[in-house]
Structure formats: structure tokens, C-alpha cells
């Protein structure tokens with residue numbers, strides 16, 4: 001069967017969307033899981049866009065084996081040189097260069113005429129070919145471009161050495177039947193099209209990104225660009241899990257396959273949600289909590305008689321856990337290690353395993369049932385934790401009520417020292433943050449506070465994410481606990497510790513870029 005290549009841009013187009021940023025360690029964990037999932041290409045970032053992107057592309061290129069690692073570069077010589085430098089350590093590397101070809105982008109954004117754009121595209125591809133044989137060219141806003149001009153650009157970049165030509169629906173404007181025709185036109189009109197792989201990259205502004213990608217495959221596209229959970233600019237990109245499972249479930253129509261190990265889909269979706277703190281809606285296709293839940297009596301009856309009555313896919317095909325209850329008080333270290341590996345946390349040290357094990361035991365004592373999500377949160381906190389924590393929570397006591405002045409007493413550990421203070425505030429969280437500020441002498445300004453239940457039930461673990469400004473530096477902190485006040489305090493302390501760690505390194509002359517503090 002023919003293959004369609006899966007180009008994952010979760011770490012580039014996905015990550016560049018507001019609220020989805022990840023730090024380098026988080027990106028590395030996601031990239032390793034994408035490799036396990038079997039994606040063909042990981043677009044690891046846009047190296048010239050920031051030092052953080054450069055560093056994360058480089059680290060992924062050094063560490064992640066299997067997929068091709070791609071870096072996005074504008075059709076600008078310097079961008080391509082920086083991209084090539086970041087991608088140097090990769091086993092297989094791809095430079096992905098782009099320029100817009102639509103009238104509106106050329107006139108108002110680039111202020112270039114079509115001839116200049118064509119020349120720039122050719123130059124960019126030629127310069128990228130000096131660094132690698134694998135060069136992708138994207139005609140940004142292709143779906144709003146003049147089709148014959150687009151064909152001329154594609155022909156020219158293939159002659160210049162592009163091995164993949166990408167037709168992005170940058171603004172999510174296309175309709176499936178129309179997009180299919182466009183791809184078909186390109187496949188038939190561009191004389192050298194057989195020398196390159198045709199790719200598509202669809203945005204979801206009209207909710208049609210997956211439908212458009214599938215239509216393009218029908219017309220001959222053999223690479224699709226997509227993201228886990230469909231994250232990405234504005235309404236997002238085409239969701240990988242939906243494209244892959246559509247091809248898989250309707251192989252009778254597509255007669256095509258992918259390299260994706262579909263059983264890793266659910267786990268990857270969960271990992272991306274946890275790392276970004278953005279959760280998929282329950283009715284989301286393939287990976288939503290309700291994707292395989294049958295509520296109506298008639299449906300339940302049918303499924304019990306024969307699952308095919310209402311299920312077109314088997315939950316286990318996407319790795320959807322039949323029971324999410326995993327560990328209890330009596331589970332051992334070995335079971336935990338296996339579970340962590342399943343959840344995408346491989347290569348953990350004995351010391352990290354012990355720390356996670358202790359926390360899982362404590363949680364199992366407090367809560368009867370420990371779920372995958374609980375373990376994920378603990379693992380994430382432990383594996384992504386700072387090498388040095390100046391302050392740790394030792395004790396917290398708060399009082400509040402509708403007729404009480406909220407107060408908090410907090411005791412923190414700094415090395416062997418115990419430091420305690422109390423404060424009043426607008427609520428117990430505010431009071432605890434004020435008490436912490438008094439102890440640390442480093443007052444923070446709380447910019448945002450978010451709380452969510454990690455699992456279900458009254459005893460669910462709560463996860464708090466805060467953004468705090470210390471002396472002009474913004475830092476994100478996360479903390480979790482079955483007690484929401486404790487989770488709030490841990491999140492704030494995480495931010496305090498990150499800030500102090502940065503200050504400490506800077507006092508030694510080591511600059512810590514702000515992306516490390518996300």
C-alpha cells in the first residue's frame with residue numbers, strides 16, 4: 001500500500017499559538033513521544049525566531065532519533081543558516097523554507113512583486129540545499145494565490161532542488177471539493193511535480209482542516225502537516241489523530257497507510273494536554289473523554305451485543321485505556337516504572353523513580369484511586385523540576401469563611417532552616433501568597449491564576465498554574481495536590497524558585513533566557 005507521510009508541527013505551529021508554549025524539557029519529552037508514535041517528520045521549531053527556538057530545535061536534533069527533524073526558516077539567507085546550524089546534529093534533517101505567494105500577502109506584507117517572490121523562493125531553496133538534500137518549500141497562503149502563479153513557483157523551486165512542496169491553507173479558507181481540485185490541478189499542471197512530494201498544511205478556521213487534508217490525499221498529496229489535538233494558530237491546525245484514524249478506518253476508500261502506531265495516539269494526546277495545560281473538549285473526535293463512551297441505553301445495549309453496532313474504531317486501536325484506574329497503595333515500584341514508560345516518561349533515573357513512587361504512595365493513601373492523569377502530573381513535576389529549589393513547603397494552615405478575615409500561616413524550608421510567617425488576604429490563596437512574600441522577601445505580582453481538576457471525583461487532584469512577575473521578570477509556576485490551597489502554594493513557590501534560580505545563575509555570570517522560565 002502507498003504511504004502518506006505524517007509531518008508533525010505540534011512543536012512549531014502548535015506551540016506558537018498563545019497559551020501553548022512549552023519549555024525545552026517539555027518539548028523534548030513531547031518530541032520523544034512523537035518519535036514513538038511514528039511520525040515521519042518533527043517540525044521542532046523556527047530556529048531564527050528566538051534563542052529559545054534555536055536551542056530547542058538543536059536539543060531535539062541532538063536527542064531524538066528516528067524521524068526527520070525539520071526547522072522552519074523564512075526565505076531569507078540568514079534564517080536558513082541559523083536553521084541549518086540548529087539542525088546540524090540531527091540524524092536526518094530538513095530545512096523548511098517559506099514565502100507567501102498570494103496577491104494580498106505579496107502586496108501588503110512582503111511589499112514584493114510576484115517576480116521577486118519567485119526569485120526569492122528559488123534562492124532560498126538553493127541556499128538550503130547547501131546544507132541538506134532534504135528541502136521543503138511552502139507557498140504561504142497558497143489557497144488564496146493565483147493558481148497558475150503558484151504552479152510556476154512550484155515548478156521553479158523543484159528545479160532549484162526542493163524535495164517536498166507544501167500547499168498551505170494558511171488562513172483555513174479552502175472547502176474540501178475546491179481544495180481537492182486545486183491539488184489535482186497542481187499534480188497535473190506542474191511538469192516536474194513527480195520529482196517532489198506534494199504536501200498540505202491546513203488550518204481550521206472554518207472547521208475544515210481535516211476534511212481538506214483528506215481531500216488533498218485523495219488528489220495525490222503524500223504528506224500531511226498536522227498537530228496533536230489540532231493545536232495551532234487561531235482555530236488550530238489539522239488534528240493528526242483525526243487524519244490518521246480516518247485513513248485507517250476508511251482504508252477501503254483511501255487505500256493508503258501511514259507509519260503511525262495508532263496505539264500511541266491517546267497517550268500522545270494526553271501528554272500534549274498535560275504539558276501545555278490545555279485540555280481537549282470531551283466530545284473531541286478520537287481522543288476526547290467521551291469519544292468511546294456510550295450513554296444512551298439503546299447504544300449501550302447494541303455495543304454490549306456487538307461493539308460494531310455503534311463503534312467504527314476499537315478504543316484499544318488508539319490506545320484508549322479500557323480502565324483508567326492504574327495504581328493503588330499496594331502497587332510496586334516496577335508497576336509504576338512500567339506505567340511511566342507507557343505514559344511517555346522513558347529514561348527516568350532510579351532517584352526520579354523513587355521520588356515519584358513516594359508521591360504516588362502518599363496520594364494513594366489520600367485518594368482511593370490513582371489514575372493515569374494523577375501519575376502524569378506527579379511525573380511531570382518531578383522530571384521537569386528545577387535542579388535547585390530554594391524554598392519548599394513544610395506547613396500551611398489557612399482559615400477563611402464568609403464572616404472571617406482570611407488568614408494564612410506558612411512555614412517554608414530553606415536548606416535546614418525553617419521559616420514561618422502569617423498574613424491576611426482577600427482569600428486563603430491571597431493570604432498564603434502574602435505570607436510567602438514576607439518570608440522570601442521577594443514579592444511577586446500575580447498576573448494570572450488557573451485551576452483545574454486533573455481527574456474526576458471530589459477527591460480529584462487539582463493543578464494550579466500561575467504567572468507571576470518578580471522585579472519585571474515573568475515566571476510561570478505549576479503545582480498540584482488534592483488540596484487546592486496546597487496546590488496554589490506549590491505553584492507560587494515553583495515560580496519563586498524558578499526566579500531565584502535564574503538570579504543565582506545570573507550572579508555567576510550565566511544568562512538564563514526567559515524561555516527557560518515558561
Ligand code: KIV
Nearest residue numbers: 098138140141168170
Ligand atoms: O500556515 C502556514 O502557512 C504555515 C507555513 C509556514 C507552512 O505555517
Ligand code: ZN
Nearest residue numbers: 013170201233
Ligand atoms: Zn500554519
